[in-house]
Amino acid sequence: xxxxxxxxxxxxxxxxxxxxxxxxxxxxxxxxxxxxxxxxxxxxxxxxxxxxxxxxxxxxxxxxxxxxxxxxxxxxxxxxxxxxxxxxxxxxxxxxxxxxxxxxxxxxxxxxxxxxxxxxxxxxxxxxxxxxxxxxxxxxxxxxxxxxxxxxxxxxxxxxxxxxxxxxxxxxxxxxxxxxxxxxxxxxxxxxxxxxxxxxxxxxxxxxxxxxxxxxxxxxxxxxxxxxxxxxxxxxxxxxxxxxxxxxxxxxxxxxxxxxxxxxxxxxxxxxxxxxxxxxxxxxxxxxxxxxxxxxxxxxxxxxxxxxxxxxxxxxxxxxxxxxxxxxxxxxxxxxxxxxxxxxxxxxxxxxxxxxxxxxxxxxxxxxxxxxxxxxxxxxxxxxxxxxxxxxxxxxxxxxxxxxxxxxxxxxxxxxxxxxxxxxxxxxxxxxxxxxxxxxxxxxxxxxxxxxxxxxxxxxxxxxxxxxxxxxxxxxxxxxxxxxxxxxxxxxxxxxxxxxxxxxxxxxxxxxxxxxxxxxxxxxxxxxxxxxxxxxxxxxxxxxxxxxxxxxxxxxxxxxxx
Amino acid sequence: xxxxxxxxxxxxxxxxxxxxxxxxxxxxxxxxxxxxxxxxxxxxxxxxxxxxxxxxxxxxxxxxxxxxxxxxxxxxxxxxxxxxxxxxxxxxxxxxxxxxxxxxxxxxxx
Numbered sequence: 015x016x017x018x019x020x021x022x023x024x025x026x027x028x029x030x031x032x033x034x035x036x037x038x039x040x041x042x043x044x045x046x047x048x049x050x051x052x053x054x055x056x057x058x059x060x061x062x063x064x065x066x067x068x069x070x071x072x073x074x075x076x077x078x079x080x081x082x083x084x085x086x087x088x089x090x091x092x093x094x095x096x097x098x099x100x101x102x103x104x105x106x107x108x109x110x111x112x113x114x115x116x117x118x119x120x121x122x123x124x125x126x127x128x129x130x131x132x133x134x135x136x137x138x139x140x141x142x143x144x145x146x147x148x149x150x151x152x153x154x155x156x157x158x159x160x161x162x163x164x165x166x167x168x169x170x171x172x173x174x175x176x177x178x179x180x181x182x183x184x185x186x187x188x189x190x191x192x193x194x195x196x197x198x199x200x201x202x203x204x205x206x207x208x209x210x211x212x213x214x215x216x217x218x219x220x221x222x223x224x225x226x227x228x229x230x231x232x233x234x235x236x237x238x239x240x241x242x243x244x245x246x247x248x249x250x251x252x253x254x255x256x257x258x259x260x261x262x263x264x265x266x267x268x269x270x271x272x273x274x275x276x277x278x279x280x281x282x283x284x285x286x287x288x289x290x291x292x293x294x295x296x297x298x299x300x301x302x303x304x305x306x307x308x309x310x311x312x313x314x315x316x317x318x319x320x321x322x323x324x325x326x327x328x329x330x331x332x333x334x335x336x337x338x339x340x341x342x343x344x345x346x347x348x349x350x351x352x353x354x355x356x357x358x359x360x361x362x363x364x365x366x367x368x369x370x371x372x373x374x375x376x377x378x379x380x381x382x383x384x385x386x387x388x389x390x391x392x393x394x395x396x397x398x399x400x401x402x403x404x405x406x407x408x409x410x411x412x413x414x415x416x417x418x419x420x421x422x423x424x425x426x427x428x429x430x431x432x433x434x435x436x437x438x439x440x441x442x443x444x445x446x447x448x449x450x451x452x453x454x455x456x457x458x459x460x461x462x463x464x465x466x467x468x469x470x471x472x473x474x475x476x477x478x479x480x481x482x483x484x485x486x487x488x489x490x491x492x493x494x495x496x497x498x499x500x501x502x503x504x505x506x507x508x509x510x511x512x513x514x515x516x517x518x519x520x521x522x523x524x525x526x527x528x529x530x531x532x533x534x535x536x537x538x539x540x541x542x543x544x545x546x547x548x549x550x551x552x553x554x555x556x557x558x559x560x561x562x563x564x565x566x567x568x569x570x571x572x573x574x575x576x
Numbered sequence: 577x578x579x580x581x582x583x584x585x586x587x588x589x590x591x592x593x594x595x596x597x598x599x600x601x602x603x604x605x606x607x608x609x610x611x612x613x614x615x616x617x618x619x620x621x622x623x624x625x626x627x628x629x630x631x632x633x634x635x636x637x638x639x640x641x642x643x644x645x646x647x648x649x650x651x652x653x654x655x656x657x658x659x660x661x662x663x664x665x666x667x668x669x670x671x672x673x674x675x676x677x678x679x680x681x682x683x684x685x686x
Contacts, residue, residue, distance in 0.1 A: 079651070162654075
């Protein structure tokens with residue numbers, strides 16, 4: 015082989031080699047580097063992806079009636095290019111869409127193929143628009159959250175609002191607490207398209223939607239209705255700024271009803287002050303006043319430092335501690351009074367006697383046992399726990415005032431849960447709102463009653479029940495009691511701390527109790543916020559308590575005790 | 577090279593083999609034609625079925641939608657709030673007092 019031939023062969027091989035290398039590089043570029051982009055482009059050209067919304071789970075009352083459900087609504091849109099007489103169409107649609115004709119006309123003037131005229135119109139309005147037979151007008155189905163009972167149990171249910179991304183999200187109450195279970199998971203529908211973009215095969219669902227789970231609440235609609243009505247009447251009657259009622263089933267801790275005034279309508283939550291969304295029953299701390307005495311007395315009896323007939327040797331006058339004078343609420347004193355009478359008269363000096371017998375260590379220990387300063391674990395969003403101060407910061411005056419419910423902050427749900435332990439043979443049960451959860455596959459998960467602790471013995475609970483019955487029969491609220499029924503209860507008139515002192519004219523009047531005392535069915539707490547007609551619990555909260563109790567003994571067919 | 581023998585038995589056998597192949601071929605052709613016919617028949621039938629099915633599916637969607645709308649309306653009208661306000665319009669009142677009978681009452685006799 016001569017030299018030129020050899021060079022020629024080398025040249026040709028080199029050129030082919032370079033070309034081959036170039037092809038390999040391009041193949042690597044398209045198949046490896048740009049693979050994902052091409053895959054996406056291919057998917058975009060051949061598939062159309064549609065989001066399939068999942069239906070949000072319903073929230074049912076204990077009788078199966080929906081307290082929150084979904085209602086189909088419609089979005090009205092127009093294709094301006096198909097509308098010939100803009101003014102005529104605008105005038106026809108204006109009264110049905112409740113918009114002025116000019117604004118509709120302005121929308122139809124746009125050089126677009128699709129404009130939204132109005133969303134969330136109901137089926138009747140859609141039918142009326144359809145009957146007009148206007149070409150270029152269409153509808154898309156939407157869904158809104160419907161609360162058929164309006165503001166009933168609104169604080170327990172919460173509402174559905176939007177996130178910053180425009181997605182539905184539950185806020186407050188059960189809607190907020192169980193949002194993940196209620197919302198489900200949206201699906202995705204991939205529709206195959208031909209070269210011109212027309213759909214070839216429909217309904218090729220690759221990711222199935224999962225509808226939200228249905229929650230059945232422990233809320234009894236009839237009881238809730240009565241509570242709402244009586245509380246509203248009570249707040250109005252006593253010129254109060256607000257009020258709250260919560261009723262637990264004594265043995266299980268199921269919340270049968272919970273109501274607060276002022277309230278809000280979850281359907282139109284945006285028209286109410288955001289402060290009104292939080293339930294004072296779970297989120298607000300207050301000084302419980304005399305209703306707290308039953309817990310301190312229960313601690314004293316449980317520790318055997320006092321008995322119902324133990325006589326108080328400091329109750330003949332105001333008690334002086336560190337320069338402060340502890341008086342009774344009416345400045346009346348009962349020398350050598352028994353512990354039963356201390357609860358009956360709501361005697362502050364008698365409670366100081368009990369607290370001293372208990373001592374700070376045991377006092378704080380019982381606060382902890384009764385769940386004061388801890389979350390009750392109720393399944394609604396926004397529960398507060400409050401804080402019990404560090405043991406080292408307690409002064410003798412703090413122990414004295416805390417014994418009758420001042421200088422200590424708790425939530426109403428903590429108080430009613432703790433008092434419920436007295437009704438429930440000394441067992442604390444976790445309060446809960448959801449009775450069962452039904453999955454998308456129809457499986458029902460029941461929420462079982464959970465006994466969290468046993469702060470007092472059964473004997474102590476029986477003694478305390480008897481003392482509370484005596485308090486109702488002979489105490490300040492006896493005028494309003496339920497004839498024929500033994501009700502265990504205690505009034506409370508909590509002062510409101512304002513700028514370092516207590517406002518003498520503003521109180522939170524309360525009444526906590528359970529009935530029938532022999533075999534408690536319900537435990538109830540009534541709070542009346544800043545009543546004007548009377549500051550006392552016995553004259554405001556107690557009548558509301560017994561008005562509700564009167565309805566409940568009929569509803570549950572509870573026979574009279576005597 | 578092997579010599580082919582045409583004894584009676586072999587000839588019969590060969591004839592039998594040839595005729596079997598013919599029959600199989602004919603049967604296969606017939607089967608193919610039958611299957612194609614069945615295919616065409618069912619394809620045509622299913623093609624029209626799918627149109628009917630689509631129509632039924634659309635009708636079902638409308639009925640489901642109407643049902644949901646009516647259901648929501650029933651819920652709104654049968655809520656306690658709604659019933660109570662309607663009852664008040666009709667003049668119904670809440671009982672103001674309750675009487676508890678602790679002992680059986682003698683039934684009035686005519």
